[in-house]
Amino acid sequence: MDSSAISSRSAVRQIARAAGTVMAAFLITQAIGLLRGILVYRVFGTSADLDSFNAANRVTELLYNLMAGGALGSAFIPTFTGLLAKEQRERAWKLASAVANLLLLGLTLVAALAMIFAPQVVRHGLYVLSPGESIGQEALTVALLRVMLPTVVIFGLSGLVMGILNANQRFWLPAIAPAMYSIGQILGVLLLPRELGINRLAWGALAGSLLHLLIQLPNLLKLGGGYTLTLGRGVAEVREVISLMGPRILGVAVVQLNFFVNTIIALSLPDGSVSSITLAFTWMMMPEVAIAQSVAVAAMPTFSTQVALGKLDDLRTSLASSLRGVLLLAMPATVGLILLRTPLIRVLYEGGSFTALSTEMVAWALLWYTAGLMGHSVLEVIVRAFYALHDTRTPVTVGVVAMSLNVAFSFAFSRLFSAWGWMPHGGLALANSLATFLEMSTLVILLRRRLNGLGGSTVPRALLLGGLGSLAMGLTVWGWLSLTAALPEVVRLVGGAAAGVAIYGAVMLALRVPELNSVLAALRRRMKRKQG
Numbered sequence: 104m105d106s107s108a109i110s111s112r113s114a115v116r117q118i119a120r121a122a123g124t125v126m127a128a129f130l131i132t133q134a135i136g137l138l139r140g141i142l143v144y145r146v147f148g149t150s151a152d153l154d155s156f157n158a159a160n161r162v163t164e165l166l167y168n169l170m171a172g173g174a175l176g177s178a179f180i181p182t183f184t185g186l187l188a189k190e191q192r193e194r195a196w197k198l199a200s201a202v203a204n205l206l207l208l209g210l211t212l213v214a215a216l217a218m219i220f221a222p223q224v225v226r227h228g229l230y231v232l233s234p235g236e237s238i239g240q241e242a243l244t245v246a247l248l249r250v251m252l253p254t255v256v257i258f259g260l261s262g263l264v265m266g267i268l269n270a271n272q273r274f275w276l277p278a279i280a281p282a283m284y285s286i287g288q289i290l291g292v293l294l295l296p297r298e299l300g301i302n303r304l305a306w307g308a309l310a311g312s313l314l315h316l317l318i319q320l321p322n323l324l325k326l327g328g329g330y331t332l333t334l335g336r337g338v339a340e341v342r343e344v345i346s347l348m349g350p351r352i353l354g355v356a357v358v359q360l361n362f363f364v365n366t367i368i369a370l371s372l373p374d375g376s377v378s379s380i381t382l383a384f385t386w387m388m389m390p391e392v393a394i395a396q397s398v399a400v401a402a403m404p405t406f407s408t409q410v411a412l413g414k415l416d417d418l419r420t421s422l423a424s425s426l427r428g429v430l431l432l433a434m435p436a437t438v439g440l441i442l443l444r445t446p447l448i449r450v451l452y453e454g455g456s457f458t459a460l461s462t463e464m465v466a467w468a469l470l471w472y473t474a475g476l477m478g479h480s481v482l483e484v485i486v487r488a489f490y491a492l493h494d495t496r497t498p499v500t501v502g503v504v505a506m507s508l509n510v511a512f513s514f515a516f517s518r519l520f521s522a523w524g525w526m527p528h529g530g531l532a533l534a535n536s537l538a539t540f541l542e543m544s545t546l547v548i549l550l551r552r553r554l555n556g557l558g559g560s561t562v563p564r565a566l567l568l569g570g571l572g573s574l575a576m577g578l579t580v581w582g583w584l585s586l587t588a589a590l591p592e593v594v595r596l597v598g599g600a601a602a603g604v605a606i607y608g609a610v611m612l613a614l615r616v617p618e619l620n621s622v623l624a625a626l627r628r629r630m631k632r633k634q635g
Contacts (some may be wrong), residue, residue, distance in 0.1 A: 126397035128278030132285070133389045139285040141451050142292055143304060144382060148456030149375030149464060151240050152301040157381045158229050159248040160308070161366045166213055166255045167262075178347035179263070181491055182340050184270040184407040194340065196328040201335025202344060203263055210259040214252045221245045221252075229367060243301070250305040254312040261316035264323050270404050276322045278400070280315045287311020347495050361506045361538075365513055365531045372517070375464055376528040383468035383532060386447075387476055390436040395480035398425050399487045406491035418488070419554050425484050426557065427565035431616065433480040434569040435607045437473055438577040439600065442584065444469045446596040467525075468532045475536025478543040485546045492553070501545045509538035565616075572610040579606045 147153040179202055186195035217224060225244045265277040291307015299306075335341030369376040402425050409418040440447075445466045453462050489498045516530030551557045580603045587595045 125274045125278045125401050126393055128275055129393045129397050132279060132282040133393055135282040135289075136285045136385070136389075137451070139289050140382060140385060142289055144378075144452045144457050144461070145455040146292060147301060147304075147378075148458065149378040149382075149461040150456060151374050152243065154370065154374065154377040155240055155244040156247055156301050156304050157377050158225075158366055158370065159244050159251055159305070161362060162217070162224060162229070162248055163251050163255050165363055166217060166252075167210075167258050178344045178490075178495065180266045180270055180403060181407040181410070181493055182344050182347070183267065184404050185411040186340065187270060188408045188411045193329075194338075197331050197333065197338060198335065198340045198344070199263070199267055199328065200331040201333050201338060201341045203260065203330075204332070204334055206259045206263060207256065210256040214255045217255075218249050218252050221248050224248070228363070229370060247301065247305045250302065251308055254309055257312040257316055261312070261319065264316065264319045267326070267328070268319060268322050269400060270407075271326055272404060273322050273326075274401060276319050278397070280318050283314035283318050284308070284311035287314050347493065361509045361513070361535075364510050365535070368513055368517055368531060369528055372527050375461065379461070379464040380468045380472075380528050380531055382448075382452075382465050383472050384535075386440070386444075386465075386469055387472040387479070390433070390440065391476060391479045391483070394432040394436060395429050395483040398429055399483040402484065403487045403491065406488055410491045410493070415554065418491070419556065422484070422488050422550075422554070423557055423561050426481065426562050429480050429484055430477070430562070430565050431569045431611070433477045434566075434573040435576050435603065437476045438573045439580065439603050440473045440476070441470060442577065442580045442603075443596055443599050444473070446584075446592045446599070450593050450596050464526060464528065467529045471529050471532035471536060473536075474533070475539045478536065478540040481547065482539060482543040485543065485550055488550055488554075489546070497549060498546055501542055501549070505538045505542035505545070508541065509534050512537055568611070568614050568616050571614065572607045575610050576603045576607040579603060 143153070147156075179198075183195050183198055186192070186198065222241075222245050225241050225248065229244060261280065265280065268274070268277045287310040288304055288307035291303045291305075291310060295303040295306060297303075365380065366377055369380055402421060405421055406418060409415070409421065445462065448465050448469070449459075449462045452465070453459065486498050489495070512534030513531050516534050517527040518530070520530040521527040547557070580599045583599045583602050584595060587598065
């Protein structure tokens with residue numbers, strides 16, 4: 104076996120090990136996020152107050168993602184990793200210092216301006232389709248926004264630390280950090296005086312953002328990198344990061360504009376629409392984070408190193424392996440979530456202020472969001488490959504077109520659903536799924552041409568095998584739900600999930616899916632080592 108083949112297989116194993124670590128952390132994070140969601144929605148329901156919190160939170164997310172979020176992954180990590188791969192450690196840390204200082208200055212300025220002009224942002228932005236309809240709700244949204252604006256600065260620095268750690272193959276604490284954000288909100292709701300109402304959640308979010316940053320600092324200090332008080336003038340890598348950020352910021356702006364438009368439209372729909380699509384989108388993102396983001400986060404440093412060293416054949420192999428793993432997990436997750444969505448929401452959330460109507464609204468949105476789960480999952484990996492190739496322009500251009508369609512779809516589908524007598528907020532979810540599928544399909548075609556293939560027939564074969572398993576799983580779960588209509592919802596939910604997982608696993612085993620055989624072989628080796 105030649106050295107290139109050995110190198111390629113080693114890279115695939117490295118991604119698999121890192122993805123396993125990230126996935127385990129993400130599962131813990133999702134579990135804590137689930138507890139947070141159950142607490143928040145049982146306390147506040149799908150209420151106007153929670154709509155205000157989610158709307159204010161959307162503004163802080165918009166500012167963070169515009170200034171830092173997307174750019175850190177697409178611009179900083181490939182450049183920083185490339186320097187480490189070439190053993191230019193001092194230069195890499197000087198780049199990190201410059202980016203940290205620029206982020207601190209830029210985000211602080213933006214957050215301060217947003218705090219000053221918060222009433223204008225809320226009235227002429229969030230409530231532009233429903234001006235003056237609820238002055239009290241506007242005032243509450245302004246107050247919540249001002250409490251949460253410092254999170255923009257904190258998350259900017261925390262995101263940079265996350266990128267540095269990932270580039271150094273440190274994945275556990277960055278992946279567990281989002282759990283700290285949820286824990287902050289949980290503590291805010293439970294410990295702060297009830298008289299504060301929804302403000303408890305806002306102060307908890309602020310505390311959670313600090314925990315998000317602080318939990319990563321021990322790993323950062325262990326790396327031993329030096330901090331430099333510099334803005335990076337005259338440093339070529341800083342200019343490279345800025346040049347890569349330019350197109351990416353445009354792409355992030357369009358994506359965030361889409362979320363912003365959805366929030367604006369939902370605020371003009373019946374009360375609870377914003378909270379319903381927020382919870383539904385969160386549930387769609389749970390498997391997407393555990394499956395696709397864990398693989399994508401783990402693969403990004405490896406992709407970047409392979410590009411930096413000119414090993415495009417290895418990149419192709421690593422990318423195909425990552426896509427196969429994502430597809431084989433995303434397909435059954437899509438089928439299971441669609442079929443079990445109503446008992447899932449009812450068992451976990453219904454009670455207190457969360458009514459049967461709340462369950463119906465969330466489950467309706469979740470149906471249409473879950474239709475886009477596979478598109479979101481594949482997109483996570485494909486986009487990372489473009490970033491590793493130092494190409495932010497292509498995914499941004501495609502993303503701009505797709506998200507522009509998303510905005511148009513959002514207006515059209517919400518009105519169409521309303522005309523059909525359906526709950527209109529479901530149209531916002533369908534718009535997101537359709538636009539994401541179009542974006543994913545286009546980028547897959549372009550990357551396949553760029554790399555002269557994506558692993559031959561291995562990816563389509565994984566799609567076929569996963570489809571067969573998902574079909575068998577879907578029929579099993581559907582049959583179970585049909586036969587157990589009289590049983591308690593928790594029994595239907597747990598039994599359906601267990602039956603679905605068992606059938607899918609059995610089909611994959613019968614079809615001799617390589618990825619499953621590799622996992623089983625790794626488990627056998629680990630057991631032998633423990634026995635020895």
